[in-house]
Amino acid sequence: MRSRGRRRGSAASFQLYTPDEERAVVRKFDRRLVVFLALLYMLSFLDRSNIGNARVAGMDDDLQGDRRDSRWYEWALTAFYITYIGFEWMALLWRIIPPHIYISVLVMSWGLTASLQAVAINYPMLVALRAVLGIGEAGFTGVPFYLSFFFKRHELAFRTAIFISAAPLATTFASSLAWLIMKVGQNGPIAPWRLLFLVEGFPSILIAAVAWTVIPDSPEKASYLTHRQRKVARLRLRHEQPSPNPKKSTNNSPNKLSLRATLSVLTSPVAWLTAAIFFLTNMAYSSLPVFLPTILTSMGHSPLLSQALSAPPYLVSFIILLTTAYASDASRSRSPYLIASALLSSVGYAFLALTGTSILQLPPGHTLRYLAVYPAAVGFFNVVVLTVSWSLNNQRGASRQGGGFALMQVVGQCGPLVGTRLYPDEEGPYYERGMAVCAVAMGVVAVLGLVLKVYLGGLNRGLDEDEGGDGEGDGLATRGAGEMEKFRYML
Incomplete structure (x- = not known):
């Protein structure tokens, strides 16, 4: 029954x-929108995480002098x-x-x-600037939500991954870049x-002006699409969410x-399980980029080599x-890739944690310790993308x-509030506790991913049996004028 329904939907779309035409529209959005948003996020993440490189480059010495206290960096x-x-x-x-x-x-x-962080004269000033930086970047985290205005459900993971x-x-x-700047600025x-x-x-200051002209408010407002392509961009998403009425719209948003x-999501187990997965993953996602140069330095590498090895x-x-996305x-599946990635990251971190114990006891600068960083990083980056999608x-x-x-x-x-305090200086060079x-966090993520998959599978079975509701208050999803298609959770 459902396969015939899909064929009818495809035939109707072809008319x-x-x-x-659809592929041409998607390619344009990929090249002109997704890539540009990825560039903005690269600048965002660069401005957020370069404090780890700045610390290795002598920031602590200038802001604290001889009275060093690692708690200032944590703050x-x-x-x-x-x-x-x-x-x-x-x-x-x-x-x-x-x-x-x-x-x-x-x-x-x-x-x-x-940019103003460069003129900080002490840590309290730097802390204040970092707080302001957090406000600007918080709003930008909604980009995957914004991408859902332009792409179908099964297209989101890859576009979110590009971003x-x-x-x-x-x-x-x-x-x-930090390695190059340190070389150039040593005698400057x-x-x-x-x-x-x-x-x-x-x-980032320069590209903000470019964003004003490049970013479309909705598929129908993309200046780089032809009139026909704008119509296709709107029609191809008519099955994904209700279409707005442009005559009644009071703003440029696709809908209100x-x-x-x-x-209503506050009572949704799906939303809370996803949030818990994201919390645990962010403990790793937020901590390794800002601490890796320090960790590598504690392994016995020079500051310059640590920047390069990062x-x-x-x-x-x-x-x-x-590739994973x-x-x-x-x-059209998320859980198998999420679970496998979480386990991969957990194994990498577990190896790093054990290298400083009697079980493995490797020298701080051992090659295997450095290689274990790879599965740890690959795993949590994958989980972040798959969780958002x-x-x-x-x-x-x-x-x-x-x-x-x-x-x-x-x-x-809230995960980074824990993650940014996992690697105090006094626990180097192995940082067993943080690792x-x-x-453990990534191992629990794998378990929660399995629980969520089983729960969503149960909801889908309920939908198959009961055409009246989905257990989460969603009901039927509107496809078009008088045409209805049952909403199904993606596993």
Whole structure:
């Protein structure tokens, strides 16, 4: 029955537009929108995480002098995440403020703040600037939600991966750039760490103006599409969510949010399980990029070599992340890839935790310790992408998608509050406690992924038996004029 329904849907779509027309629209969005958003996220992640490189480049010496206290560095990291968490609700503003305005303001704000870190004269000033930086970047976390305005459910993981893969790419770039800046700035008039903040923050200020003209508010408003392609872009998503009535629209958003539907996710086990997975994953995702240069230095490598060695794990993560997301979209499945990635990361962290114990007892600079960073990083980057996509896939309608995404971000971004305190200086060079915590966290992620898969499978069986509801308040999903299709959770 369902296969015949899909064939009828495909035939109906072909009468409105051809597969070639649809592919042309998707390719344009990939090249012009997704790649540009990935560039913005690369700058965002660069401005957020380069503090780890700045620390190795002498930031602590200039801001603290001889009275070193590692807790100041931890507070600089924590201050960012306090505001980052407190302003995660801004993800909902993608449906309220025209995106081209919203993105431009966000990019300008974090670029300016990141550059101003170069003039910090003490740690309290740096902590304050990091807090302001967190506000600007919090609003930008809603980009996957924004991408759901343009792509179908089974297309989201790969596009989200292209976007989020800018994070490991940025870390690769940051490490290489930090190494170059340290070499150039060693004998210059500006301290290398100050030069690092300036060089990496200023491009965001410039590209904010470009975002104003490049970012479309909706598929129908993309300037780089022809009139026909804009129509195809709208029609191809008519089965995904209710279409707005442009005559009644009071803003440039694709449709309005319902407060009641948005808040309904607070009673959704699906939303809470996804948020818990994101929380645990973020403990690793937030900590390794900012501490890896320090960890590598504690292994016995020079500061310059530590910067260089920080890059390869993230370059490998970038390649595997895109491959995993593509396979997930192609199979229209999330849980097998998420569970496998979480276990991979857990094994990497567990190995690192055991190397400082009597069980393995390897020298701090042993090659195997460095190689274990690769599966740890690959695993948690994969899980982040798959979790974000899974969250959007399994909330029907713009309001529930927005509410579920905001809940996932608010709960999930509390993970860095733990993650940024896992590697105090006095626990080097092995950092057994931090590595063990991340190993356990990623192991629990695998278990929760399995639980969520089983729960969603039960909901889908209920939908097959009962055509009247889905157990989560979604009911039937509107396909078109008088045409209905049952909503199904993606496993």
